[in-house]
Amino acid sequence: MDTRTAPARLRIARLRETLADQQLHAVLVPSADPHLSEYLPAHWQGREWFSGFTGSMGTLVVTATKAAVFADSRYWVQAEAELAGSGIELVKIPTGAATHHLDWIAAEVPAGAALGVDGQVLGLAAAKQLAEVCQRAGIVLKTQSDPLAAAWPERASLPAAAIYDHKAPHAPLGRPAKLAAVRAAMARHGASHHFVSTVDDIAWITNLRGADVDYNPVFLAHLLISQTDAVLFVGAGKVPAALAATLAADGILLADYAHAAAGLAALPPQATLLIDPRRVTLGLREAAAPGVSMIEAINPSTLAKSRKTAEEAAFVREAMAQDGAAMCHFYAWFEAAQARGERITEITIDEKLSAERAKRPGFVGLSFPTIAGFNANGALPHYRATAQSHAVIEGNGLLLIDSGGQYLGGTTDITRVWPVGTISDEHRHDFTLVLKGTLQLSRARFPTGTLSPALDALARAPLWAESMEYGHGTGHGVGYFLNVHEGPQSISKAIPDANMAMQPGMITSIEPGLYKPGRHGVRIENLVLNVAAPASEFGEFLEFETLTLCPIDTRCLDMALMRADEIDWLNRYHAIVRERLAPLVDGAGLTWLMTRTEPIPTP
Secondary structure, three states, X not given: OOHHXXXXXXXXXXXXXXHHHOOOOEEEEEOOOOOOOOOOOHHHOHXXXXXXXXXXXXXXXXXXXXXXXXXXXXXXXXXXHHHOOOOOEEEEXXXXXXXXXXXXXXXXXXXXXXXXXXXXXXXXXXHHHXXXXXXXXXXXXXXXXXXXXXXXXXXXXXXXXXXXXXOOOOOOOOHHHHHHHHXXXXXXXXXXXXXXXXXXXXXXXXXXEXXXXXXXXXXXXXXXXXXXXXXXXXXXXXOOHHHHHHHHHOOEEEEEXXXXXXXXXXXXXXXXXXXXXXXXXXXXXXXXXXXXXXXXXXXXXXXXXXXXXXXXXXXHHHHHHHHHHHHHHHHHHHXXXXXXXXXXXXXXXXXXXXHHHHOOOOEEEEOXXXXXXXXXXXXXXXXXXXXXXXXXXXXXXXXXXXXXXXXXXXXXXXXXXXXXXXXXXXXXXXXXXXXXXXXXXXXXXEEOOOEHHHHHHHHHHHHHOOOOOOOOOOEEEOOOOOOOOEEEEEEOOOOOOHHHEOOOOOEEEXXXXXXXXXXXXXXXXXXXXXXXXXXXXXXXXXXXXXXXXOOOOHHHOOHHHOOHXXXXXXXXXXXXXXXXXXXXXXXXXXXXXXXXXXXXXXX
């Protein structure tokens, strides 16, 4: 194969020509947009366009002579395949938060040379780190323009999807109440103004939803809040006139999306602006008028939206039941189709499962691309089947399905593993160890305010006991009809900060895994709600209510590894699943549910 004409090689060559024209020796391309989103509109998918690496996270650095993509273990196999023949080096990093690209830049960019990066998509916290490295290495850092623009004539335009109202009853707290809560937090910080760029924060504050980002019901906007009014900077024509009038009555005025920087520049010199350094970009920070005082702290809305109200939790339980009912009908079809000898592929699974979810009340769309990975494909944590590359479900092995839906009353995310044909003792052993980790964390009780990373080892302990490990976090926060990944809590190896404290009402995933490249992968994921546990003389405590409703396949268990208390938990969970889902399913779906929730005999 002649790789000289590979798309990535040609695009990198074009980018280098542009760098030379701009007198830049190198360019940094983060996976980011002006809102520091996890999932990006096509307009800002420059790292993917120029490198060919399609993972959802990663960093590209291109110099006059070298190019490298920095990606963590979730993407190593994928990145190696997608970067093959491109001339781009894969640098393996331990976590998505690692900063190895900074050391690489210091080593590869000569002193006195210029490094370009678009300050409009460079997070403020990341910009500080980059500036320090460049200063030490004598590198000239240029952030005032977008180095990609001239080299990317095929670039997509900004999305133009309409914005809609997330109404009661599913939005139980109104906009005025949310704005009042944010303003109260501003007052505690001594801030006269607050600038918000993260799209899920804005959607939560305004009770608005959109479709600018695949799988996330959000829209591109910035929000500037004062103690008396609020300005939503959003694309022209995206807000219908009637909704605009409703927003105005609630104290939210509209301005053009492109005018956000001008809005910051127009702040009075005596203003005190609250910004979140992890959730605002360098370019927007620098747009603020000279003399404006800055207070750096987490967005108050990030903390508030992580704590679901009792009303929201009730709607989430309903959404989980509808989601579980969809899976019952899907898995009933799947097992029957297997028995009939029908040809089933990973693509078929995605299509059939999505179609079952679409039948459920309140369903809006998927919450992320479905991961259906059979055998070796299941060992790729962020695998996605394509028309060009996918497996047929045949023979023997494990099928991993990680999927979720967006409902008006909540967001779901679930992973299950199912046996196909005859599975091995190794399959059962690995499945059971992962399940033991899921159960151990699910049953935990801990003091209110515990920093969430402190819980991570509970899920890893059964695997660590056999010198096994997985490379991703154990749990992420989940939004309320919002992004499937949200903070501030993170059950992971992240270095903890005070904002990661576990509080009542938070919804978090529990998803330990085990991946054996080229063979199989196991991940068992439920969403859980922080609820009050009995208090004591030692203070307030929390425990988890498991929200996800779907059987865990007991055919994959190695019963010799299961303790009586673990079997009891699983039986009680399956009894709840049966009770909650039986009224919502019928026919083959009901038969499947009853079969898969049969209690396991206790030794």
